[in-house]
Amino acid sequence: MSNQLTRPFRYKRIPLPDSDTKTEGKIVKTKPKNWKSTIKRIWNYLAVHKKYIVLVIFMIFLSSALSLLGPFLVGMAIDEFLVSHDVNGLFQLLIYLFLIYVFYSISIWLQNFWMIGVAQKTIYAMRLQLFTRLQKLPISYLDKRQHGELMSRLTNDIENVSTTLNSSVIQIISSILTFIGIIVVMVWLSPILTVITLVVVPLMVFGMKWITRRTSLFFKEQQKHLGEVNGYIEETISGQRIVKAFSKEEYVVHAFKGKSERLRGAGFWAQTYSGFIPKLMNVLNNMSFAFIAGIGGILAFNNLITIGVIVIFAEYSRQFTRPLNDLANQFNTLLSAVAGAERVFEVIDEEEERDKVNARELSEIKGDVSFENVSFSYEDDQNTISNVSFKVNEGETVALVGPTGAGKTTIINLLSKFYEPVSGAITVDGHDITEVKIGSLRQQLGFVLQDTHLFQGSIRENIRYGRLDASDEEVEEAAKQANAHSFITSLSNGYETVLDQDGSGISQGQKQLLSIARVMLANPSMLILDEATSSIDTITEIKIQEALRRLMKGKTSFVIAHRLNTIKEANQIIVLKEGKLFEKGSHDQLISERGYYYDMCSRS
Numbered sequence: 001m002s003n004q005l006t007r008p009f010r011y012k013r014i015p016l017p018d019s020d021t022k023t024e025g026k027i028v029k030t031k032p033k034n035w036k037s038t039i040k041r042i043w044n045y046l047a048v049h050k051k052y053i054v055l056v057i058f059m060i061f062l063s064s065a066l067s068l069l070g071p072f073l074v075g076m077a078i079d080e081f082l083v084s085h086d087v088n089g090l091f092q093l094l095i096y097l098f099l100i101y102v103f104y105s106i107s108i109w110l111q112n113f114w115m116i117g118v119a120q121k122t123i124y125a126m127r128l129q130l131f132t133r134l135q136k137l138p139i140s141y142l143d144k145r146q147h148g149e150l151m152s153r154l155t156n157d158i159e160n161v162s163t164t165l166n167s168s169v170i171q172i173i174s175s176i177l178t179f180i181g182i183i184v185v186m187v188w189l190s191p192i193l194t195v196i197t198l199v200v201v202p203l204m205v206f207g208m209k210w211i212t213r214r215t216s217l218f219f220k221e222q223q224k225h226l227g228e229v230n231g232y233i234e235e236t237i238s239g240q241r242i243v244k245a246f247s248k249e250e251y252v253v254h255a256f257k258g259k260s261e262r263l264r265g266a267g268f269w270a271q272t273y274s275g276f277i278p279k280l281m282n283v284l285n286n287m288s289f290a291f292i293a294g295i296g297g298i299l300a301f302n303n304l305i306t307i308g309v310i311v312i313f314a315e316y317s318r319q320f321t322r323p324l325n326d327l328a329n330q331f332n333t334l335l336s337a338v339a340g341a342e343r344v345f346e347v348i349d350e351e352e353e354r355d356k357v358n359a360r361e362l363s364e365i366k367g368d369v370s371f372e373n374v375s376f377s378y379e380d381d382q383n384t385i386s387n388v389s390f391k392v393n394e395g396e397t398v399a400l401v402g403p404t405g406a407g408k409t410t411i412i413n414l415l416s417k418f419y420e421p422v423s424g425a426i427t428v429d430g431h432d433i434t435e436v437k438i439g440s441l442r443q444q445l446g447f448v449l450q451d452t453h454l455f456q457g458s459i460r461e462n463i464r465y466g467r468l469d470a471s472d473e474e475v476e477e478a479a480k481q482a483n484a485h486s487f488i489t490s491l492s493n494g495y496e497t498v499l500d501q502d503g504s505g506i507s508q509g510q511k512q513l514l515s516i517a518r519v520m521l522a523n524p525s526m527l528i529l530d531e532a533t534s535s536i537d538t539i540t541e542i543k544i545q546e547a548l549r550r551l552m553k554g555k556t557s558f559v560i561a562h563r564l565n566t567i568k569e570a571n572q573i574i575v576l577k578e579g580k581l582f583e584k585g586s587h588d589q590l591i592s593e594r595g596y597y598y599d600m601c602s603r604s
């Protein structure tokens with residue numbers, strides 16, 4: 001059959017605060033993970049490329065060792081060759097130095113090359129996993145979230161992790177190695193001078209701790225506000241027509257200003273505090289340098305150490321605060337990346353829409369549908385649908401009518417398994433739909449929605465979305481059946497006309513015809529139509545009605561109906577009010593009952 005476009009109906013977005021503990025239906029959101037487990041998880045991704053990681057670590061060892069060797073040779077040069085004016089020895093040492101720096105550069109280049117490869121593969125896997133999970137999440141999850149905020153996880157957060165993996169991992173490991181290496185060599189050369197050099201370390205650690213404690217909070221805040229700002233941008237761009245139609249430009253800008261202010265505030269403090277780190281390191285670095293020069297000088301006067309050792313220490317002290325400095329800097333990037341990764345994992349960990357363990361495949365259906373005492377609510381304290389029962393026979397058309405918010409869309413949401421009833425049962429051909437595979441049910445439903453969603457691509461591709469293996473002839477036949485062929489062929493590029501993402505360039509009515517063609521091609525067993533409320537010109541309207549009639553022929557159809565004509569023609573009218581089934585029957589029956597439906601018709 002088909003792979004139908006299963007989009008949510010009109011929904012209400014309920015802004016949720018950053019709640020992680022909220023449970024909703026079957027979905028149990030995991031608790032916020034701690035840093036440790038997030039880092040462990042990132043490692044699990046990296047571990048897939050163990051071979052390259054080993055190579056990278058080997059290269060980091062090599063480069064760190066070579067970077068220690070350089071200053072050591074310079075110190076030796078002073079003590080061994082400069083003092084004794086040994087030009088040959090000095091020349092030889094210079095060659096060694098040259099070779100050391102050449103190999104150092106090569107090892108740096110190789111570690112970056114391999115690490116970037118690993119990082120890109122990891123990010124690819126993460127992004128793919130996140131996107132795949134997004135496709136499998138239940139509609140209820142998406143209904144409750146700002147779409148832009150989710151998009152921000154796919155873009156910003158992933159990018160953050162990517163940047164960190166590309167460079168920070170190497171820096172962190174090499175900083176740790178260099179730090180340890182320097183300490184070992186320093187202790188070997190002069191334990192006293194080592195202690196003096198290390199005097200600044202507690203100050204550094206304390207200062208860094210003080211700063212990072214604050215920055216981590218601000219980075220988290222910054223990330224959260226960035227998500228909100230992006231979400232708002234996405235929302236206003238996609239809803240630009242409404243913004244303009246209601247002249248709400250100023251209002252939107254004002255609201256955006258508020259969100260941006262909060263982002264600016266968090267960004268300002270995050271950057272300001274993290275900006276302190278290099279300054280603090282500089283001051284402490286210079287202090288350490290002064291100590292080494294002063295006390296090292298005194299030790300040299302007393303022949304306890306050589307001038308070469310002072311030079312080595314001076315150089316090492318610079319190198320030694322640099323890894324600390326780098327560590328501190330990278331720690332911030334790491335914090336923001338781990339925060340990003342945590343948000344990505346949050347989505348990946350969401351429970352996907354799943355079939356019941358013993359769910360059966362629903363083979364081709366005839367279209368008998370029944371609702372038996374079905375009740376449902378989106379929120380615990382509501383009663384969106386209460387105790388609704390009705391039966392529909394194969395091939396019948398059912399018109400769902402009722403005031404706004406009565407629950408018409410919800411009935412369809414339940415029938416399509418976008419949500420599960422709290423109690424009662426919905427059966428299709430006698431099968432309880434909770435017991436059948438979601439895909440096998442949805443494949444047999446065809447949706448023609450009010451807000452037709454077209455994808456970026458040609459008209460042909462958009463119709464073929466109904467059935468991907470359809471031939472060109474079949475696509476055109478479906479378009480003919482849907483009364484869309486004539487308008488398509490009148491376009492200069494015909495079926496190859498490329499539509500924008502939102503199908504701008506063709507009219508609302510034409511979009512509807514295309515969506516009918518799409519469902520025509522899919523040829524589902526049952527139909528769900530959300531009748532357009534917007535006014536479409538009479539000729540197109542007639543074409544749509546004619547196409548729909550052709551599409552609905554012999555198929556059980558549920559129509560959220562707004563036009564009296566459609567309602568009158570239905571075999572059964574279901575009148576909903578405040579989630580309850582108020583009246584049901586044919587047009588004539590309901591008119592003769594002189595109830596709510598009668599009043600509704602008299603008013604229109």
Ligand SMILES: Nc1ncnc2c1ncn2[C@@H]1O[C@H](COP(=O)(O)OP(=O)(O)OP(=O)(O)O)[C@@H](O)[C@H]1O
Pocket residue numbers: 010011012013014143378379384402403404405406407408409410411
């Ligand atoms: N995703 C959701 N989360 C929470 N409440 C919702 C959600 N979708 C709808 N509701 C609420 O459920 C009730 C029924 O909504 P529903 O969309 O089914 O009504 P409707 O009859 O289709 O209305 P309309 O004709 O305006 O489309 C309304 O009070 C609505 O606010």
